[in-house]
Amino acid sequence: MAAGVATWLPFARAAAVGWLPLAKKTMPKPPVDKKSRNDEILFVNVSGLRFQTWKNTLDRYPDTLLGSSEKEFFYNEDTQEYFFDRDPEMFRHILNFYRTGKLHYPRQECIQAFDEELAFYGIVPDIIGDCCMEEYRDRKKENQERLAEDTEAEMATDTPLPPHSTSRERLWRAFENPHTSTMALVFYYVTGFFIAVSVIANVVETVPCRPPKGSKKDLPCGEKYSLAFFCMDTACVLIFTFEYLMRLFAAPSRCKFMRSVMSVIDVVAIMPYYIGLVMPENEDVSGAFVTLRVFRVFRIFKFSRHSQGLRILGYTLKSCASELGFLLFSLTMAIIIFATVMFYAEKGTKGTNFTSIPASFWYTIVTMTTLGYGDMVPNTIAGKIFGSICSLSGVLVIALPVPVIVSNFSRIYHQNQRADKMRAQQKVRLARIRLAKKGTTNAFLQFKEEVGFQDRDSDSALCLKNRSSFEHQHHHLLHCLEKTTNHEFTDELTFSEMCMTESVGYRTSRSTSISSHQGVSTSCCPRRAKRKAIRLANSTVSVSRGSVQELDTLQVHKTSAGPQSRSSLNARTEDLKLNCEDRDFTAAIISIPTPPANTPDESLPPSPAIPGILRNSRSTSFTHETVKISSL
Amino acid sequence: MSVRWETEGLQTVGIVCLVIMFLKLMHLLGLIDITETDSSDSDLELSTVRHQPEGLEQLQAQTKFTKKELQSLYRGFKNECPSGLVDEETFKTIYSQFFPQGDATTYAHFLFNAFDLDRNGSIRFEDFVIGLSVLLRGSVTEKLNWAFNLYDINKDGYITKEEMLLIMKSIYDMMGRYTYPSVRDEAPSEHVEKFFQKMDRNRDGVVTIEEFIETCQKDENIMNSMQLFENVI
Numbered sequence: 001m002a003a004g005v006a007t008w009l010p011f012a013r014a015a016a017v018g019w020l021p022l023a024k025k026t027m028p029k030p031p032v033d034k035k036s037r038n039d040e041i042l043f044v045n046v047s048g049l050r051f052q053t054w055k056n057t058l059d060r061y062p063d064t065l066l067g068s069s070e071k072e073f074f075y076n077e078d079t080q081e082y083f084f085d086r087d088p089e090m091f092r093h094i095l096n097f098y099r100t101g102k103l104h105y106p107r108q109e110c111i112q113a114f115d116e117e118l119a120f121y122g123i124v125p126d127i128i129g130d131c132c133m134e135e136y137r138d139r140k141k142e143n144q145e146r147l148a149e150d151t152e153a154e155m156a157t158d159t160p161l162p163p164h165s166t167s168r169e170r171l172w173r174a175f176e177n178p179h180t181s182t183m184a185l186v187f188y189y190v191t192g193f194f195i196a197v198s199v200i201a202n203v204v205e206t207v208p209c210r211p212p213k214g215s216k217k218d219l220p221c222g223e224k225y226s227l228a229f230f231c232m233d234t235a236c237v238l239i240f241t242f243e244y245l246m247r248l249f250a251a252p253s254r255c256k257f258m259r260s261v262m263s264v265i266d267v268v269a270i271m272p273y274y275i276g277l278v279m280p281e282n283e284d285v286s287g288a289f290v291t292l293r294v295f296r297v298f299r300i301f302k303f304s305r306h307s308q309g310l311r312i313l314g315y316t317l318k319s320c321a322s323e324l325g326f327l328l329f330s331l332t333m334a335i336i337i338f339a340t341v342m343f344y345a346e347k348g349t350k351g352t353n354f355t356s357i358p359a360s361f362w363y364t365i366v367t368m369t370t371l372g373y374g375d376m377v378p379n380t381i382a383g384k385i386f387g388s389i390c391s392l393s394g395v396l397v398i399a400l401p402v403p404v405i406v407s408n409f410s411r412i413y414h415q416n417q418r419a420d421k422m423r424a425q426q427k428v429r430l431a432r433i434r435l436a437k438k439g440t441t442n443a444f445l446q447f448k449e450e451v452g453f454q455d456r457d458s459d460s461a462l463c464l465k466n467r468s469s470f471e472h473q474h475h476h477l478l479h480c481l482e483k484t485t486n487h488e489f490t491d492e493l494t495f496s497e498m499c500m501t502e503s504v505g506y507r508t509s510r511s512t513s514i515s516s517h518q519g520v521s522t523s524c525c526p527r528r529a530k531r532k533a534i535r536l537a538n539s540t541v542s543v544s545r546g547s548v549q550e551l552d553t554l555q556v557h558k559t560s561a562g563p564q565s566r567s568s569l570n571a572r573t574e575d576l577k578l579n580c581e582d583r584d585f586t587a588a589i590i591s592i593p594t595p596p597a598n599t600p601d602e603s604l605p606p607s608p609a610i611p612g613i614l615r616n617s618r619s620t621s622f623t624h625e626t627v628k629i630s631s632l
Numbered sequence: 633m634s635v636r637w638e639t640e641g642l643q644t645v646g647i648v649c650l651v652i653m654f655l656k657l658m659h660l661l662g663l664i665d666i667t668e669t670d671s672s673d674s675d676l677e678l679s680t681v682r683h684q685p686e687g688l689e690q691l692q693a694q695t696k697f698t699k700k701e702l703q704s705l706y707r708g709f710k711n712e713c714p715s716g717l718v719d720e721e722t723f724k725t726i727y728s729q730f731f732p733q734g735d736a737t738t739y740a741h742f743l744f745n746a747f748d749l750d751r752n753g754s755i756r757f758e759d760f761v762i763g764l765s766v767l768l769r770g771s772v773t774e775k776l777n778w779a780f781n782l783y784d785i786n787k788d789g790y791i792t793k794e795e796m797l798l799i800m801k802s803i804y805d806m807m808g809r810y811t812y813p814s815v816r817d818e819a820p821s822e823h824v825e826k827f828f829q830k831m832d833r834n835r836d837g838v839v840t841i842e843e844f845i846e847t848c849q850k851d852e853n854i855m856n857s858m859q860l861f862e863n864v865i
Contacts, residue, residue, distance in 0.1 A: 007708035007709070007711065007712055008708075008712070008726050008727075008729075009730070010864045011764065012730050013861055013864045014763075014764050014767040014768050014861055014864050014865075015767065016861060017767045017775055017778065017779060017861055018743070018746070018779050018782045018783075020775075020779065020857050020858060020860075021844070021854055022800070022823070022827060023853070023854075023857070024823070026853050026856075027857045027860055030860050030861065030863065030864075039700075039704055054707075056704075099711075341642075344642060345642050345646075380642075380643070381646070382642040382643040382645070382646040385643075385646035385647070385649075386646060389649075
């Protein structure tokens with residue numbers, strides 16, 4: 001019930017005294033109101049902006065946050081106020097809703113932010129007042145469309161192929177998105193070229209060429225070089241037919257494909273040729289055949305697959321159908337009116353062109369569209385007067401629906417541009433996301449190293465990096481997961497490398513970049529730098545390995561003799577201590593075909609997807625990225 | 633001959649058309665004033681009738697409400713009716729909201745007249761508050777007086793059967809159609825008969841204020857129920 005009703009209820013109840021003398025039965029007892037009826041002022045602090053309101057105001061809507069006991073969760077005893085850590089500007093509107101019973105939508109706010117605030121305070125957006133409802137709905141629809149577009153664009157074109165796609169699916173994808181593979185691109189350009197060739201041939205065919213010897217008349221080139229043109233036509237049609245059949249084969253839904261506009265255009269483009277082949281060279285029928293040749297010009301519409309602008313234009317016209325319809329209707333009305341008037345005005349003139357009303361249609365159309373050919377001209381005064389009125393009104397009638405169409409076109413065009421831009425930024429975005437994910441993983445793996453320290457060696461200096469408590473807790477969580485499943489996290493590179501091969505027979509020499517990192521300070525951070533360097537080095541090493549599982553050796557060399565030199569140089573080092581000092585590793589992966597559930601001691605970190613291939617040595621687990629297959 | 637007439641006729645028509653359009657254009661541009669009263673502009677001035685209530689102290693003297701109660705009441709009232717006045721239509725709308733099943737407009741009309749003490753067509757805050765004071769804080773006699781005033785439609789001091797019938801019908805209207813048991817058409821008149829049997833002592837067909845109060849005071853049910861609504865505010 002609205003706020004006003006709540007205010008008037010006591011009044012209505014009091015007026016019920018008027019029924020008492022008439023009552024047939026005894027009245028029921030009234031409800032007892034335990035709460036104190038005294039109204040009090042509440043303080044609501046929203047991010048520092050203090051609002052004050054009567055308690056009754058908030059109680060008007062008991063199913064919202066502020067009206068129910070839910071607000072007690074936000075009550076701050078020290079300051080005796082309700083504190084909300086939300087947008088104070090938006091809260092103004094929320095509070096006004098309680099005061100006036102009408103929710104208004106502020107035009108300058110973002111629709112999503114507004115919706116979120118409403119959801120937080122428990123207010124349903126349906127109660128937005130009529131004054132702001134339209135605007136709200138429009139913006140919301142716009143936003144949703146945009147989101148839908150974005151998700152569509154994300155999912156649609158440039159996603160990598162699902163791994164197990166049949167050749168048919170791949171073919172279809174190649175047709176739809178030519179830039180996915182080189183073959184598709186080549187095919188795309190070839191068809192484009194042939195469309196152009198075909199259209200040009202159609203056009204040139206009718207140009208008059210020099211007549212052959214012995215004839216005076218100018219022949220159109222089509223007839224002079226009929227064989228050449230025929231061959232060209234055949235070639236184009238063959239290509240088009242082939243393309244159409246391939247598309248038909250690859251289409252996921254053949255019925256739907258056959259009904260689509262582009263396929264119809266394709267068919268219409270190539271049919272005349274086949275019909276021409278089939279039809280006999282009969283003089284009577286060739287008239288109809290000539291009509292069919294006109295349809296060859298539809299090949300130019302095949303360009304719409306290649307040109308986005310054409311598609312946009314077509315789509316615009318489709319979406320402006322109502323405006324175009326209105327334009328047509330109003331034009332027709334005006335034409336009929338003016339044609340009638342002009343006919344009767346010019347009826348008396350001798351030798352007039354306005355022989356009938358339909359004949360006057362031509363004059364009216366030409367005048368209203370301001371063409372003014374001049375083949376029909378009024379002579380009488382009345383005719384001239386009405387003729388001028390006709391041309392003036394023509395300008396108006398045609399100019400009216402045009403801005404609507406233009407704005408539609410502009411909107412669609414900008415939408416498309418935005419989609420294109422988004423696709424271009426897609427790669428950057430994905431890369432960023434991947435980087436962020438990797439950052440988290442890196443941080444975690446690094447954390448594990450340091451935990452590894454603490455496990456084994458309490459003497460070693462604890463290199464506490466500046467990590468927030470959030471990161472600590474997150475890492476602990478990941479650690480728990482690892483322990484639960486008895487698998488360990490690795491990163492992408494190591495995983496992919498493990499997939500590829502395990503045979504590392506050789507060690508390449510240490511890259512110079514590593515040795516350059518020797519004299520780094522004793523903080524923990526150089527490890528990361530070194531890791532990066534090692535990774536760099538690894539990436540330069542060409543992958544020339546077999547896919548045989550082999551045992552390789554793990555070697556750890558310590559180049560810098562630090563005070564805590566506890567490096568062990570044997571192959572399976574489980575007690576490798578990594579401290580904060582710089583260390584060079586030459587290491588290789590040891591792949592042992594032992595089952596993963598080995599000893600927790602060894603704590604082999606198998607990559608999750610390859611159960612048979614394990615990595616020995618705990619040390620490798622901590623420096624996954626550093627310990628690559630190829631030693632350095 | 634007819635052809636010539638046609639042509640000349642059309643000519644005339646054309647010229648007349650042109651002249652009219654020209655005149656209209658002049659009028660639009662404001663150069664000529666065609667003498668037809670354009671009365672659209674006067675509607676722009678909105679006459680806002682506003683009313684301010686008497687001071688708080690006077691109201692406190694006239695009613696039995698405390699200052700805080702009056703403040704709270706006025707705040708609610710002013711929120712709903714910023715102009716300070718409630719007209720009959722608004723009153724009917726408000727009252728009808730409480731009785732969605734039936735038609736409360738007729739009864740609301742009578743109620744409005746009962747509150748509108750000076751019969752000027754709108755309830756001011758003073759009327760509102762004085763009426764509430766009688767209903768909630770008044771003595772039994774005052775309440776009965778108020779009820780009598782409600783039933784007495786023409787305020788002549790007598791309740792006739794016709795008046796009572798109207799009141800009763802409007803009350804039954806508020807019930808609406810979906811009741812159990814169904815409201816029969818005779819129910820209001822029967823109820824009126826019963827009422828008159830009880831109240832009309834001297835059987836003269838009207839109920840006076842003395843008869844009314846006397847009968848009510850003797851009726852225990854009525855007297856007990858008079859305290860029911862005291863804690864509404």
